Amino acid sequence: MSRLVILDARLVDGSGELGRGDVVVEDGRIAALGEGVGAGVQADRTVLAGGRTLTPALIDLHAHLREPGQEVKEDLASGLAAAAAGGFGTVVSMANTSPVVDEPGLVADLVAKADALRVGGRGAARLRPAASLSHGLRGQALTDFAALQAAGAVMITDDGIPVADGRLMRSACEYARDLGLVVQTHSEDPSLRGDGVMNEGIVSQELGLPGNPTAAEAVMVARDCEVALLTGARVHIAHVSCKRAMQVIEHYKALGAPVTCEVTPHHLTLTDEALRSFDPVFKVAPPLRTADDVAYLRDAVRRGVVDSIGTDHAPHTRAEKELDLGSAPFGLPNIEVALPLLYTRLVLAGELGETDLLRLLQDGPAEVMGWPAPRLEVGAPADLVLIDLEDERAVEPERFRSKAKFSPWAGERLRGWPWLTLIDGEVAFEAPEAVV
Amino acid sequence: MATVQIEVPTSARERKRNLLDFADWTADEIGALFDTADVMAQVLTRTIKKVPALQGFTVGTLFFEDSTRTRLSFERAARAQSADVISFASGGSSLSKGESLKDTLRTIDQMQADLYVVRHACAGVPHQIARWTEASVVNAGDGRRSHPTQALLDAYTFRGRFPGFDGFAGKRLAIVGDVMHSRVARSNVELWRKLGGEVVLCGPPPLLPPDVAPGVARTHRLEEALEGAHAVMALRLQRERMASPLLPSATEYVARYQVTETALELAHPDALVMHPGPLNRDIEIASEVADGPRSVIEAQVAAGVPIRMAVLYTLLVGKR
């Protein structure tokens, strides 16, 4: 039996503040928690939390881990280590790899490889892979959802490429509903999006960069919501970036459509003004929008319209991001800074409550997937994160576990850094400062 | 005639200055640059069309997008001042060769050029390169964004047509055509306004969306744009735009937006007609206008070398 004791933590989960206390972890589960329960307990490891915040490990329903085939950008080992360093205990990986994860064998390989990474405390979050909706992301033929689900896929998505064909989207939702699978959509109308590399607006016209209008997103969100309404399937709209798309979602939620939605850390904190630097690090899809859109997304978060925060962690090589803006790929790495970024920019700024933020990274994604809400309670899996809310530290991309060692927030001083992450009761990450 | 003061600089890399757009240029500095171009134009009328002003300097032309005309104009401008020239031409993305833009630049930068002239199909590349090198950078056209030496030679040509020119205030430039995709339009708007002139933009709605150049007058009616204009610039309409979701047809465009003698009757009596080239004759501009008395298209071409000489001179050895 392995035992780990955490002494004197501030305990918080989706049910609220649980006061200060100790947690005893045995064989991957919480064996005891409460004031004084850890005193005098013999353990393989004792962590002096010193009043830091202990909460269930975070859940990310949207990360690009690039395996198989794009290991030059990221692989399971680096990506899941990065996730653990970011406080995430569970990650849903996207299927737009090379080859695309469109066959049960590929799903099973990913699960087996990720499970092996967690053996021996090498430091990796749990992987729950997504599989693609269409073969090869070509948007033509459906994959075999039942077989993919049996192999371990928890979500169906062509993320990275919008599903242009409405009939294909409908069939996917009909199958997904029957199997109880969530369909996640990358909702952008390809023809309206065109060759846009940034938000279409005053800034794109001034910079002479091809623009991608919010209408491209809103119109596809509307179609996807209609298909959800038509089929009854659970549709999760990924990375909502703009006011118009969010308003469409609100409209359909009010109608009772089985639709949930996600926003990303970058769409909550950056605007299209960042492109004035002509730095392709800021090239993402959907694009960074205006300050007006950011304000609306934050408001939607506060009003409970947003179900989850997903990182859309999308690592690339530095060389790929040192191309011109037309040639550079879409996406930025952020899984290691998501929590401190949002804690600092939203919670410390007084825009969002701390427990509201955690809800969007714990209970919210769990509800989207139909998983049990993660709780600090006896018998629960010991997927936990200890967060230091006081220590202020600069973002240092060179210290990232991710292979993508660059960041839009490099040098920015943030608070709310994960201090220790446990997966299955094993230490998957500890800040250098935590090692005693 | 003004004289060019030739001084011996310590190192161009230490006194780096760029021409990426006109953001950090004042109207006075641009006026001085025009005066320098007048001197350079004189040099080019001599029997020996060469001065030693940039002897010992190296100018690198980095053309990631093909444009023989612009490249030759810059190279002539460099050689006429005795600078050495190195040329780099590359089509397509450098990543296809497994190399980033920054890698490409670093390799070229080993040659220690003092100034790079950069052309790229994507906006922002000259800015990126300026971040990565100690050398000065001149934007020779980046995507839809900016083409500052073209705008300079356009304004210089306009200025040169009026003896005793009293400035751009009250002078109106009408830019007609595919404004959205045009770096020439964006640069001319920026420069003309900086110099105190007025601009009116005109084109079909899909090629002149409301977000382009906020605060600048615009119309989708050619007659409104031309009324009282002192200069009319017809933009090249790319052939691929004519049969696309953007426009009904070339016929429709010609009927509504071609700059014709009839339409020009509304313009100022002394109005000049400009075109950045190359011409699509009888598409955006009627042949009789292009070849007519108002046309300064040949003067624009002739202004290219002296303006670029003045730019290179000003950035490398001129006083700030």
Ligand SMILES: [Zn+2]
């Ligand atoms: Zn996506």
